[in-house]
Amino acid sequence: MHHSAPPPFPSQALPREPVNHTVADFDFDLPQELIAQHPALERSASRLLDGRALPATERVFRELPGLLEPGDLLVFNDTRVIRARLHGAKDTGGSVEALVERVLPGTEDGRHEVWAHLRASKSPRAGQTVHFHNAAGERFAAEVLGRCGPENGLFHLRLPGDALTLLEQFGHVPLPPYITHADDEDDARRYQTVFARVPGAVAAPTAALHFDEGVLAALEARGVRRASVTLHVGAGTFQPVRVESIADHRMHSEWFEVPQATVDAIAETRARGGRVIAVGTTTLRSLESAALGTPDRLPRAGARDTDIFITPGFDFRVVDRLVTNFHLPRSTLMMLVSAFAGFDAIRTLYADAIARRMRFFSYGDAMLLQRAASAGNDGDPSGNSAVPR
Numbered sequence: 001m002h003h004s005a006p007p008p009f010p011s012q013a014l015p016r017e018p019v020n021h022t023v024a025d026f027d028f029d030l031p032q033e034l035i036a037q038h039p040a041l042e043r044s045a046s047r048l049l050d051g052r053a054l055p056a057t058e059r060v061f062r063e064l065p066g067l068l069e070p071g072d073l074l075v076f077n078d079t080r081v082i083r084a085r086l087h088g089a090k091d092t093g094g095s096v097e098a099l100v101e102r103v104l105p106g107t108e109d110g111r112h113e114v115w116a117h118l119r120a121s122k123s124p125r126a127g128q129t130v131h132f133h134n135a136a137g138e139r140f141a142a143e144v145l146g147r148c149g150p151e152n153g154l155f156h157l158r159l160p161g162d163a164l165t166l167l168e169q170f171g172h173v174p175l176p177p178y179i180t181h182a183d184d185e186d187d188a189r190r191y192q193t194v195f196a197r198v199p200g201a202v203a204a205p206t207a208a209l210h211f212d213e214g215v216l217a218a219l220e221a222r223g224v225r226r227a228s229v230t231l232h233v234g235a236g237t238f239q240p241v242r243v244e245s246i247a248d249h250r251m252h253s254e255w256f257e258v259p260q261a262t263v264d265a266i267a268e269t270r271a272r273g274g275r276v277i278a279v280g281t282t283t284l285r286s287l288e289s290a291a292l293g294t295p296d297r298l299p300r301a302g303a304r305d306t307d308i309f310i311t312p313g314f315d316f317r318v319v320d321r322l323v324t325n326f327h328l329p330r331s332t333l334m335m336l337v338s339a340f341a342g343f344d345a346i347r348t349l350y351a352d353a354i355a356r357r358m359r360f361f362s363y364g365d366a367m368l369l370q371r372a373a374s375a376g377n378d379g380d381p382s383g384n385s386a387v388p389r
Contacts, residue, residue: 021312023241023249025343026334028350035178036363039190043212047358049367051341051349052321058356061210061366062218064323070223071274073265074323077205077282078228080196082164083171085183086116088132088139096120096130099174101154101202101234102255103163112163113145115154117235123155130157134170150252164199174202176238176362178328191362200232200255206325206362207280227265229286231256241330246311251332256286257303266318267298275320281333284319284340285310291317310336312343314375322369326353326360342372 040046044062052067059067068074086098099117124130126146133139145156159166173183173191183191193208194216219226236252243249266276266287278284289306290299297317309332322340327333338346349367358365 021246021335022244023246023330024244026331026338027329030329030354030360034354034357034360036359036361037179037181039209039363043194043210044215046210047365049349049353049356049358049365051345051367052370054345054348056349056352062215064215064368065218065222065224067368068219068222068224068277069274071225071269071272072277073225073227073269073274074219074277074279075227075229075262075283075287076193076195076208076279077231077286078195078197079201079205079230079232079282080199081174081192081201081204082199083167084174084202085172086132086167086170087172088130090120090124091129091131094121096124098130098132098157099202099235100163100167100171101149102232103200112161113156113158114163115149116157118155132170138170140166140170150250174235176203178361179363198230202235203233203237204362205231205233205280205282207323207366210366211279225265225269227262229256229258229262229283231282231286233282237333238328241332246335249309249332251307251309253305253307255303255305256289258286258290258299258301260301263299263301276318277321277323278319279323281322281324281336284322284336287318288316310339312339314339316340316371316375320371322371323366324369325362325364325366326350326358328361337369340371340375341369342374345372
């Protein structure tokens with residue numbers, strides 16, 4: 001699966017005009033009952049707030065193809081959610097819950113290693129064994145190798161076999177913390193996109209959950225092209241921002257890959273005057289990470305880790321429009337969409353969505369955003385500016 005990655009891309013492009021914001025600027029009051037606990041009965045039957053211009057228009061998601069033009073390019077994240085949540089006990093008897101954050105390459109003896117978050121009354125030490133089990137009573141033992149990851153916040157575990165095979169047999173769907181029910185077979189199907197391909201994510205690229213075969217066929221008939229990136233979404237996507245000034249926040253790192261075919265498709269789309277539309281913030285982060293510092297404002301093909309932190313003032317180089325769900329208050333994703341569509345526009349759209357009683361977060365409704373004229377490329381929808389800032 002992965003990865004001996006090259007060094008990460010730069011974590012932040014310099015904003016053209018520094019914008020000073022605090023985390024409180026991205027807060028809002030959300031009624032608890034608007035947090036979607038289950039998906040819509042049909043993927044494409046969810047609601048879509050068309051926020052390309054204000055006032056916004058409410059639509060049904062299956063209408064999306066009619067809002068795009070022939071020659072536009074939709075870019076998807078083809079990551080596949082793994083059954084990353086494990087339950088078990090330490091060899092001393094205390095219960096443990098693990099959330100696998102990253103699967104590492106296999107070692108010479110055929111074992112596989114992972115980085116994981118561990119929740120236990122007392123953290124296990126290097127050399128201890130954790131025994132994980134499933135509902136059938138089957139078990140496997142994982143060795144704790146030590147602490148790892150950013151600020152040593154993760155645990156390095158060695159598993160007795162192929163990690164993805166063991167997770168499929170023993171793991172649970174890693175539903176977000178704000179979804180209160182235990183995962184079931186419906187979640188196994190619906191917390192996964194219809195085109196999921198490369199296993200490794202511990203959270204779904206949720207904007208893409210609304211696409212079904214009918215919508216994909218309608219896009220093709222409309223002349224809208226498709227391309228893909230892979231970004232393995234990490235659990236850090238749900239982490240709250242714990243500092244007051246956003247300039248002090250350190251982003252989590254995620255592995256991603258942009259294929260050369262996608263770079264070529266973006267260049268062809270620009271040449272035709274079409275728009276590049278990112279499906280989800282993970283796709284946008286991949287494309288904009290890969291385009292940092294490029295003189296032609298095109299992404300570079302290849303695989304890397306990124307900890308890009310997109311905040312108001314960011315110079316967008318690639319993405320013209322964004323399909324996205326509604327995000328958590330005070331989150332880095334609220335900052336990203338505010339950077340993309342404009343701070344005031346996002347405040348207005350979120351207030352509108354709450355007034356319309358739209359559904360929020362991973363299983364919720366979606367919106368379609370237009371990049372603000374001040375957010376890169378001088379507002380040119382084809383993205384043809386070739387001068388790096």
